[in-house]
Amino acid sequence: MTYTIVPPQKILNPQLEIAGGHALSGEIRVSGAKNSALVLMAACLLTRDPIRLRNIPPLTDITAMGEILAALGVQVIRQGEAIELNGDHINQSTAPYELVNSLRASFFCIGPLLARTGMAKMPLPGGCQIGSRPVVEHVKGLKALGAQVTIDHGVVTAVVPGQGHRLRGGRIHLDCPSVGATETLMMAAALADGETTIDNAAQEPEVVDLAGLLIAMGARVRGAGTQTITIVGVDRLHGTDYAVIPDRIEAGTYLLAAAITRSHLRVAPVIPEHLGAVITKLEEAGCRIENDGIGLTLRADHVRAVDLRTQPFPGFPTDLQAPFMSLLATAEGTSVITENIFENRLQHVAELQRMGASIRMKGNTAFVEGVSRLSGAPVQGTDLRASAAMVLAGLAAEGITTVQGLEYLDRGYADLEGKLNGAGAAIRRTSAS
Incomplete structure (x- = not known):
């Protein structure tokens, strides 16, 4: 029996340090799903x-x-x-x-x-x-x-x-x-x-x-x-x-990274039909998206509030609810987000609030009133997609954001910080003190 595989970089008690405020540009490659x-x-x-x-x-x-x-x-x-x-x-x-x-x-x-x-x-x-x-x-x-x-x-x-x-x-x-x-x-x-x-x-x-x-x-x-x-x-x-097909959730996360930093970024390879509901909501929020059949290019200058409800495919994916909430925390107006798939998938709300987000909860619904700025803070990823949401919020926040809980992040994103840094972000993986 032979078993060889290369795990992600090993750092004792790792965390990400994110210096916010950097625009993204160029292209990010999407891994397999x-x-x-x-x-x-x-x-x-x-x-x-x-x-x-x-x-x-x-x-x-x-x-x-x-x-x-x-x-x-x-x-x-x-x-x-x-x-x-x-x-x-x-x-x-x-x-x-x-x-x-x-x-x-x-x-x-x-x-x-x-x-x-x-x-x-x-x-x-x-x-x-x-x-x-x-x-x-x-x-x-x-x-x-x-x-x-x-x-x-x-x-x-x-x-x-x-x-x-x-x-x-x-x-x-x-x-x-x-x-x-x-x-x-x-x-x-x-x-x-x-x-x-x-x-x-x-x-x-x-x-x-x-x-x-x-x-x-x-x-x-x-x-x-x-x-x-x-x-x-x-x-x-x-x-x-x-x-294996390209990862539609990873692709959606990078599109949201471009949107939250008000950037111009290409994400590829992508099967656009796999992201129909996400593309619709991003365009509704004011983003411009070009589809060349292989990749998606997003331009974002101004983001406005939208409402969304998670649903089974082809509806809006629950796996992008938390990252999309980070974007809407910076949008103009009040958004209503309803989580219909998993009852405990709003744990990231408290962490976004630590960064200055204005979010009110009622059952499985979050009312997100956009703020003019988020502030860097120490935050904890409570699950895989919540961890990604914290990274996105950190990209847009003023100052330094530290994200812990990378055992979740590394389960679903291959070299997230490396890919974002290649597009202009400033993220460092360090050992938490």
Whole structure:
């Protein structure tokens, strides 16, 4: 078993020191999509053949998923922005608790592991503490495919009864369009006997990317990107070479960085259709955006208030709610932001208030009255996207902002400070005293 991967720069108790007030210019390159790469890595469990994935970002979450797959017996070799996964010698059906507990996406492994081996045991997952994200939809769907599923002492055990240990196709209706459940069940159904239909499926681009990989491996999938996905199971899947889509959330974060600094910046590569709701809101706020099909160029001179509500794709993404709030804290007028996806995803409000933002809360709604300036302050990132929001606020603030909680930031942004510094920002990663 081989496992090599390069983690982000190691500094004891790291923090970012941001000197605000610097305009951005030029171009920032977008890495591969973290949320897509993680599930595509899990799909290697469906075949004995090697899978080569390109455009893989160097993130701590990718490192963690590699460690989980290695613990299951997968050979994992990282070479630059590519990763090769060989699941020919899977020797475990149980993922280690200490690894799974740090990465929610690890639960994706239950679907392909069950389909391939007839048994899977996965501890209930961890990750960012942004609210309740139950696995009930995953469990219900696996049962519809013929699995026997039990949850005991924090461990989900799924078994395919009978000879052959093969799942059978079925009809699944998701009570909510869960991305994770949709992806887990797509992978499980790819090797099932017969046809599976997933109704009220998630429509996110990452779901479409998974379908692309599965099809490249020989699966029969149609309807990905719509509310109904149909999978006709096959006897086996083969290896392939596949490139991960650009990260739409990272791209959106850099567009917001340009907007909050009132700058002129190109962000590429981008699939513009993946950012439709974000582009609409930025333009509504007064930003000018040029789309050349490969990248987006944003110009911002004046930003005005807008209202937004987070929704499943193609609505406004919850992952950009916190960064967008940083922008609106500097806009002219009062914005109303409603978080409809995760109940605990407004923890960044208190940190923005430390920087002088004028925000009033009522339940899952924030009323953001734009101020003429933010002031640098010590702040704490409480989850991945809240950490990004603090960095954006620091770019626009007067004075020095120090951002702690980089264990969250490094889970989803590859060399964030390096990319922003290359465009004119002044950010330094140091050890907190």
